[in-house]
Amino acid sequence: EGNEPGDSVKITYRELLHRVCQFANVLRSQGVRKGDRVSIYLPMILELVVAMLACARIGAVHSIVFAGFSADSLCERIFNCGCSLLVT
Numbered sequence: 001e002g003n004e005p006g007d008s009v010k011i012t013y014r015e016l017l018h019r020v021c022q023f024a025n026v027l028r029s030q031g032v033r034k035g036d037r038v039s040i041y042l043p044m045i046l047e048l049v050v051a052m053l054a055c056a057r058i059g060a061v062h063s064i065v066f067a068g069f070s071a072d073s074l075c076e077r078i079f080n081c082g083c084s085l086l087v088t
Helices: 013-029 046-058 071-081
Strands: 037-040 061-064 085-087
Touching (some): 013 046, 046 061
Parallel strands (some): 037 061
16 A cells, blocks of 8 residues: 555565566666665655565665655765665
């Protein structure tokens, strides 16, 4: 469920696994490896869950930044955690 009352998506475990594996391959193709840090800057949508699970699948550490933060706040968080990739 998203932020809005009518915002919801139904997905099966098989579909979720397929999307997570696809995105894990995208992360690997971008050079993300086990132990790397990835920042995720997304609203409450299905892709946020997929990105989190894909990071966990390859052993990368994810840091979720609330989508309401300003560009300066996002920049600070990226530099402070030493993130190697930003998903937005």
